[in-house]
Amino acid sequence: MTQTSSPPTHVPGDRAAPPDQATVDLLGLLAYGELTAFERMATDARMSPTLDDKIALAAMAAAEFSHFQAICEELDRLGVDREHAMAPFIGPLTAFHNSTAPADWLESLVKAYVGDNIAADFYREIAERLPSPSPSRELVLSVLDDTGHAAFAVDRVRAAIEVNPTVAGRLALWARRLVGEALTQAQRVGVDRDALTGLLVGVGDLDALAAIFNRIMAAHGRRMAALGLSA
């Protein structure tokens, strides 16, 4: 496990105490995650079958962009260069999205609901282990509280399954692929970013790590059930 990039750059006029590496990493990861979520949802909105659906997905995309801006402002406040903070995560997040481009509207809904919520749960487990209290930690948790609900996806997917029950199998496979690709990229990030991994390893024992993993997968299972899909 090697830290591949240099420490964060501090710009002149820094008004905050030098941030720890784990905070910078989580802010950079989340910032680029929000930016790519914005792009993807805005692009997927083109596939929407109705104007209402298009507006719902576009509104989610715009919300992701305002999260992105809030995190960038926090990086500015910490005196950390934005691009520097995001750079280590561009590769893994781009690879994730390239390998999980939705083929149709239903796949994009499942990705918005299942994918974004599982990512948000994972980020939340990390954020809760950041030094507390800190403005960065509070910002990340509040952004995550406002991310990835996509409750309207549940109605749409359930309605589609009612009309044609065979789509449930295809979408369940799709959700499994999303989780698999996400784990692959999370693993890749973990190998490179000691500070982030350290927070989770810092929980002390394997039982505690297993509890985190189980919490995330249990929440995932509940969302799959809400969609009418087998996990």
Place this chain on the structure above:
Amino acid sequence: MTQTSSPPTHVPGDRAAPPDQATVDLLGLLAYGELTAFERMATDARMSPTLDDKIALAAMAAAEFSHFQAICEELDRLGVDREHAMAPFIGPLTAFHNSTAPADWLESLVKAYVGDNIAADFYREIAERLPSPSPSRELVLSVLDDTGHAAFAVDRVRAAIEVNPTVAGRLALWARRLVGEALTQAQRVGVDRDALTGLLVGVGDLDALAAIFNRIMAAHGRRMAALGLSA
């Protein structure tokens, strides 16, 4: 010239005086215009060569979506159904965007700068002829003041021409095609929407109409010159 759709639907609890058809048409046209501009810019952000450029275009897209929301709230306030107001303009705006999909990053910048500003100028000429004072008129004018600047496009396009002067010819042709396609669709809207056309025809004589057209084309010429392109 026939009005193809029925009058605007008034929902219960209408708090405002029944709006005139020209106001409803302009709000509907602008709302759908902002929604498609959002989609297009967010999609084009994927072609951006740098993270800075991606963020700049994504920020413009998010601003368009907040305009869209403001106009939708005004339609709600007037008791006019949003979809009903937008419906007559979905065909022409979709046709415009389908016939002018940018092939690369520079074409998308020229479209954002040249296309959106010429549309904004055209909408502004109409808005200034709406009954005054009215909240709808003020909202439209303030949204338009905040639309389509894309000043960063000027730097990027000029820099690209400096590196490779031959792109200037291609981009000038592209801009001419944008204007041609926009006029085609504006004409199509004009044939169907008597109320909007009436505002412009209401200026009284051909000289006044020619003055409007000349103002719009003069501003377009100044933008082309700013980009380093021949109009």
